[in-house]
Amino acid sequence: xxxxxxxxxxxxxxxxxxxxxxxxxxxxxxxxxxxxxxxxxxxxxxxxxxxxxxxxxxxxxxxxxxxxxxxxxxxxxxxxxxxxxxxxxxxxxxxxxxxxxxxxxxxxxxxxxxxxxxxxxxxxxxxxxxxxxxxxxxxxxxxxxxxxxxxxxxxxxxxxxxxxxxxxxxxxxxxxxxxxxxxxxxxxxxxxxxxxxxxxxxxxx
Numbered sequence: 001x002x003x004x005x006x007x008x009x010x011x012x013x014x015x016x017x018x019x020x021x022x023x024x025x026x027x028x029x030x031x032x033x034x035x036x037x038x039x040x041x042x043x044x045x046x047x048x049x050x051x052x053x054x055x056x057x058x059x060x061x062x063x064x065x066x067x068x069x070x071x072x073x074x075x076x077x078x079x080x081x082x083x084x085x086x087x088x089x090x091x092x093x094x095x096x097x098x099x100x101x102x103x104x105x106x107x108x109x110x111x112x113x114x115x116x117x118x119x120x121x122x123x124x125x126x127x128x129x130x131x132x133x134x135x136x137x138x139x140x141x142x143x144x145x146x147x148x149x150x151x152x153x154x155x156x157x158x159x160x161x162x163x164x165x166x167x168x169x170x171x172x173x174x175x176x177x178x179x180x181x182x183x184x185x186x187x188x189x190x191x192x193x194x195x196x197x198x199x200x201x202x203x204x205x
Contacts, residue, residue: 015131019061019153020050023079025093026086027068035071043067062152077177080153084160088168100165101198106190107169111135111143133158141187148181159183170195 027036040048043064050056069076088097103113114133131154136144147158159177162185166173172192176184 015149015151015154016056016058016061017050017052017054019083019151019157020056020064021052022083022087022157023061023065023068024050025090026079026083027072029086029090029092030082031072039064039068039071042071058150065153076152077156080156081160081163083153084157084162085164086160087157088161088164097168098198100161101168107166107171107173108141108187108190110165110169111145111185114145141190143185143187144178145183145185146181147183155181155183167193168196168198 024036027039037048045064065079066076068074069079072079074082087093088100100110100117103110103117112135114135117130117133131147131149133145133147136146138144145158145162147154149155155177159175162175162183163173166175166187170191170193171187172189174184174186174188178184
């Protein structure tokens with residue numbers, strides 16, 4: 001079993017920056033720039049925009065999400081699950097969906113590929129440090145995904161991402177966050193609906 005190690009400095013980790021940028025995109029795309037400004041003002045931030053390659057104070061992403069939950073009237077966990085869904089379903093970020101769909105033909109194939117995802121992401125961004133994940137096959141289309149993180153957001157973003165990918169593959173699944181960084185996944189119907197179209201070649205190639 002692999003244990004996640006998160007390189008942190010006084011300026012935070014890669015995950016803080018990535019989650020901050022993803023939260024910013026989700027709020028602006030879904031609720032508008034005025035709501036995001038209200039979140040930033042409520043969090044007493046000195047900036048209105050975050051960059052994924054910069055470093056921010058550890059825990060900033062979770063702190064700002066708590067403010068966003070108040071501003072948007074949504075639970076903290078729901079905010080981060082929505083961020084995970086947004087990462088997959090937003091047409092302007094098709095590259096993320098494509099990276100994930102290269103994991104396999106079926107949703108189960110995709111789950112098996114998740115352990116390779118941090119390494120594949122580093123091929124595109126060598127300095128990127130993503131949390132390691134471990135998938136445990138419990139049999140009968142039941143799985144447990146383990147992803148330890150210092151950020152409360154990480155597990156809920158994964159739940160949202162997995163939910164969106166299940167829909168992308170047309171699979172009916174029950175996905176639930178559990179204690180100790182564990183997420184349970186039950187595939188109830190592998191062919192519940194038609195999968196979204198996916199071509200290996202980019203459009204126009």
